[in-house]
Amino acid sequence: xxxGVRGDGRKADELRPIKIEVGVLERADGSAYLEVGGNKILxxxxxxxxxxxxxxxxxNTGVIRCRYNxxxxxxxxxxxxxxxxRSSEISKITADALRPALMLENYPRxxxxxxxxxxxxxxxxxxxxxxxxxxxxxxxxxxxKDIVVGCAAGKVxxxxxxxxxxxxxxxxxxxxxxxxxxxxxxxxxxxxxxxxTEEEFAKALDLAxxxxxxxxxxxxxxxxxKYTADMG
Numbered sequence: 001x002x003x004g005v006r007g008d009g010r011k012a013d014e015l016r017p018i019k020i021e022v023g024v025l026e027r028a029d030g031s032a033y034l035e036v037g038g039n040k041i042l043x044x045x046x047x048x049x050x051x052x053x054x055x056x057x058x059x060n061t062g063v064i065r066c067r068y069n070x071x072x073x074x075x076x077x078x079x080x081x082x083x084x085x086r087s088s089e090i091s092k093i094t095a096d097a098l099r100p101a102l103m104l105e106n107y108p109r110x111x112x113x114x115x116x117x118x119x120x121x122x123x124x125x126x127x128x129x130x131x132x133x134x135x136x137x138x139x140x141x142x143x144x145k146d147i148v149v150g151c152a153a154g155k156v157x158x159x160x161x162x163x164x165x166x167x168x169x170x171x172x173x174x175x176x177x178x179x180x181x182x183x184x185x186x187x188x189x190x191x192x193x194x195x196x197t198e199e200e201f202a203k204a205l206d207l208a209x210x211x212x213x214x215x216x217x218x219x220x221x222x223x224x225x226k227y228t229a230d231m232g
Contacts, residue, residue, distance in 0.1 A: 006168070008037075012161045015151075015211055018218050020132070022139050022226035028115075030140025032222070034132040037165055038122025043132035045140040047112035048104075062107035066095040068129055070118040090126050097130050097150070097179040097189035103143040112142060123166035127152050130179050130189065135219050139226065146181035147219055148188055151211035153178070153204040155196060160203045162211045176201070178208040182216040185209070 004011060016037035025031035028044035035041075051057050056065075068090040094116065104112070114136070116129040127150030134148040154164045155174040169175055174194025180187050187209075196204060 006156070006161065006165075008165055012159055013207060013210070015163045015214055016165065018215060020135060020218055020222035022135055022222050028136070028140075030136045030138065030142070032132045032135035032139060034128055034135075036124065036128050036131075036163075038120060039118070039125055039128050040120040041125065041128050041132045042117045042119060043129065043136040044115045044117075045112065045133070045136045045142070046115070047140070048107040048110040048142065051109060051111040053111075056111065057109050060105065060108050062102075062104035062110040062112060064095050064099055064102065064104065064112045064114060066091045066098070066114040066116065066133070068094055068116045068118070068126075070121060070125070074118045074121045090129070093126065093189060093191070094130050094133060098133060098137065098148050100186065100188050101134070101144045101146050101148045101181055102137065103145065106143055112137075112140075121166070123164050123169040124152050124177070126150065127177050127179065131215055131219065135222060138223055146183045147216065147223075148179050148181055149212045149216045149219060150177065150179040150189065151208050151215055152176055153208040153211065155194065155200060155204065160200055160207060162207050174200075174204070176204045176208055178205065178212060180209060180212045182213055 018036045021033045024033045025044050030045040032043045114133050130150035153176050154172050156168045156172040174196045177191050179189035
């Protein structure tokens with residue numbers, strides 16, 4: 001950072017430009033497309049539908065499965081197709097972050113499948129994927145207590161900053177991805193990678209939550225635009 005300005009021209013507490021579109025996939029029950037910085041992400045939701053995998057059935061509630069996948073062309077060094085350890089981990093984390101918001105008890109013995117496809121990656125894809133998937137779930141009409149939103153803060157050149165770009169993620173000292181339910185402030189995802197003092201951690205957490213609240217407004221506007229268009 002030079003004179004409080006980051007490499008891409010942003011201030012420490014500034015988000016990258018963000019855009020969300022709702023209902024972009026005809027064959028999904030709900031879908032969303034999200035751009036944040038250089039990230040381009042598609043999320044599709046299928047269900048609730050009767051589970052065909054007996055071992056996954058829960059008699060009193062529905063089950064969610066999440067698949068996070070980075071397309072081979074999404075990064076500079078071509079990625080091998082198919083799931084790897086990182087994408088499997090993020091798939092599980094995403095499902096865990098979304099589950100508290102979903103009223104799955106309304107759908108016993110059913111399954112909701114969430115598919116997140118990273119078309120282009122530029123830092124912060126797990127938070128962006130959670131944000132897109134939550135909008136797709138709302139679009140699918142699945143009853144939710146709230147729309148989950150994700151955002152990260154971190155430490156770059158000794159400074160706490162919001163919404164790390166890919167370069168900042170690689171070269172920075174710490175990264176703190178967070179997901180919340182904005183109405184209650186309940187945290188559904190909190191991870192920390194790197195070294196932060198107690199004071200820096202508290203500052204980064206506050207900044208990430210503030211970022212989540214800003215992104216939440218974009219989610220709401222995108223859903224409003226979709227349903228206003230549908231009614232028109």
